[in-house]
Amino acid sequence: xxxxxxxxxxxxxxxxxxxxxPEEYRKAATRMIQFHANSEVMGGYLEKPFIRQAPSLDxxxxxxxxxxxEIGHAQxxxxxxxTLGVKTRDEMLDELAAGEGKFLNCFHYPMTDWVETPxxxxxxxxxxxxxxATLKSTSWQPYAHAxxxxxxxEGFHVKHGEDILRELMSGPKATRExxxxxxxxxxxxxxxxxxxxxxxxxxxxxxxxxxxxxxxxDELRQAFLxxxxxxxxxxxxxIPDEPRLIYHEDEGRYEVVEEDLDWDEFWTVAxxxxxxxxxxxxxxxxxxEAVEWVRNAMDSWESASAGAAPQAAD
Amino acid sequence: xxxxxxxxxxxxxxxxHCGNVHAPDRxxxxxxxxxxxxRRMKTHSLWVVPQGEISEVDDExxxxxxxxxxxxxxxxxxxxxxxxxxxxxxxxxxxxxEAARKRKEAQS
Numbered sequence: 001x002x003x004x005x006x007x008x009x010x011x012x013x014x015x016x017x018x019x020x021x022p023e024e025y026r027k028a029a030t031r032m033i034q035f036h037a038n039s040e041v042m043g044g045y046l047e048k049p050f051i052r053q054a055p056s057l058d059x060x061x062x063x064x065x066x067x068x069x070e071i072g073h074a075q076x077x078x079x080x081x082x083t084l085g086v087k088t089r090d091e092m093l094d095e096l097a098a099g100e101g102k103f104l105n106c107f108h109y110p111m112t113d114w115v116e117t118p119x120x121x122x123x124x125x126x127x128x129x130x131x132x133a134t135l136k137s138t139s140w141q142p143y144a145h146a147x148x149x150x151x152x153x154e155g156f157h158v159k160h161g162e163d164i165l166r167e168l169m170s171g172p173k174a175t176r177e178x179x180x181x182x183x184x185x186x187x188x189x190x191x192x193x194x195x196x197x198x199x200x201x202x203x204x205x206x207x208x209x210x211x212x213x214x215x216x217x218d219e220l221r222q223a224f225l226x227x228x229x230x231x232x233x234x235x236x237x238x239i240p241d242e243p244r245l246i247y248h249e250d251e252g253r254y255e256v257v258e259e260d261l262d263w264d265e266f267w268t269v270a271x272x273x274x275x276x277x278x279x280x281x282x283x284x285x286x287x288x289e290a291v292e293w294v295r296n297a298m299d300s301w302e303s304a305s306a307g308a309a310p311q312a313a314d
Numbered sequence: 315x316x317x318x319x320x321x322x323x324x325x326x327x328x329x330x331h332c333g334n335v336h337a338p339d340r341x342x343x344x345x346x347x348x349x350x351x352x353r354r355m356k357t358h359s360l361w362v363v364p365q366g367e368i369s370e371v372d373d374e375x376x377x378x379x380x381x382x383x384x385x386x387x388x389x390x391x392x393x394x395x396x397x398x399x400x401x402x403x404x405x406x407x408x409x410x411x412e413a414a415r416k417r418k419e420a421q422s
Contacts, residue, residue, distance in 0.1 A: 012326060013325065013326025013327070014325065014326065016325075016326075058386060061384075061386045062386045062387075065384070065386060065387045126400065126403070129400070129402050129403065129406070130400065130402060132402070133401070133402035133405070141326050144326065145328070151402065151405070151406055151409075152406060152409045152410065152413075153406070154402075154403075154406055155389035155397060155402075155403050155404075155405075155406025155407045155409070155410055156387055156388055156389040156391075156392075156406075156410065158389075158397070158400070158403050158406075159389045159392040159395055159397050159403065159407070160386075160389075160392055162392070162395040162397075163392040163394060163395050166394060166395055227399050227400040228400075230399070231399060
């Protein structure tokens with residue numbers, strides 16, 4: 001299929017491994033799905049310490065379930081990416097461990113305190129879910145199928161995250177102040193979750209022309225803010241004065257003053273060059289190295305039994 | 315030889331099992347599958363798979379989802395917060411509620 005045909009025919013779940021897709025499409029889809037898969041892994045790793053640090057058994061169970069879900073989502077997505085025939089799962093995991101794999105900005109920052117957890121578990125997961133819901137209509141069918149399962153599961157994550165926020169914000173004043181501080185620290189990063197305004201996004205044009213992306217960054221951020229700002233306020237969080245947010249009542253939308261956000265930091269993060277990037281990527285790399293023997297054992301088992309099967313069939 | 319047949323109604327959808335056919339080879343299996351399973355039902359694509367290539371694990375052998383109470387995994391558990399503020403959260407919760415209902419129904 002040539003690129004013009006792809007652009008003409010692009011639509012929800014339109015293309016599958018049966019179609020002979022041009023290289024540009026396969027590469028763009030791989031980049032997007034690999035980024036998504038990497039982000040699931042790194043999000044899981046960011047929350048993993050809170051299985052141990054959870055303040056109650058309920059929270060411990062929920063956090064372990066969440067982390068397990070996120071790693072499972074990564075597996076689904078690496079499979080969807082592999083179907084494009086550009087990279088194997090092993091290659092993508094090795095790239096991530098080597099610091100070459102890209103992932104969401106928010107997962108480059110350390111999260112050390114329990115009061116920070118709703119920033120990821122409610123706001124960032126909520127933002128991710130908003131985006132993922134639109135990807136059920138992506139043009140690469142295996143990606144859309146992965147989104148069906150991911151979205152089914154994510155509702156628990158977001159509600160659990162909100163429940164932590166609710167609990168903390170109905171606690172003592174000292175706790176509420178610490179949550180507010182964490183919110184102020186994370187808020188600009190959360191606003192940057194959806195990336196820069198569309199003109200600055202390098203890959204947006206092509207991805208939407210071929211139906212991989214169905215909604216622009218700005219629209220997604222808009223929908224997110226409309227739903228999540230009232231929630232933050234409901235629990236008594238104050239939206240910081242900077243970065244400025246201008247509410248246009250007539251249009252029912254928030255305008256984010258882009259110049260108030262630190263885009264130098266954003267692009268440093270995007271290149272894995274931020275000070276936190278090393279630490280986060282390292283936690284994944286060390287784990288990957290620690291379980292290498294498991295992969296080797298499974299690989300040798302697979303090649304031993306695969307060697308026998310075709311001969312028997314011949 | 316028996317071939318299991320999976321039908322996909324619409325492009326982009328899932329192939330779901332719809333029956334099986336007798337056929338001596340792959341080509342004949344595709345033909346018989348079309349005749350038996352693709353004629354009256356809306357069909358976009360069919361898969362045929364040799365029956366022997368399918369592995370099964372059922373609820374006689376496995377406790378799907380385990381035997382412990384995993385209420386903490388369901389959105390409905392967190393009922394002190396309201397998921398209806400965001401469409402995608404509400405949809406996920408509705409899907410989970412439906413899945414839980416079916417699981418419960420199967421157990422009773």
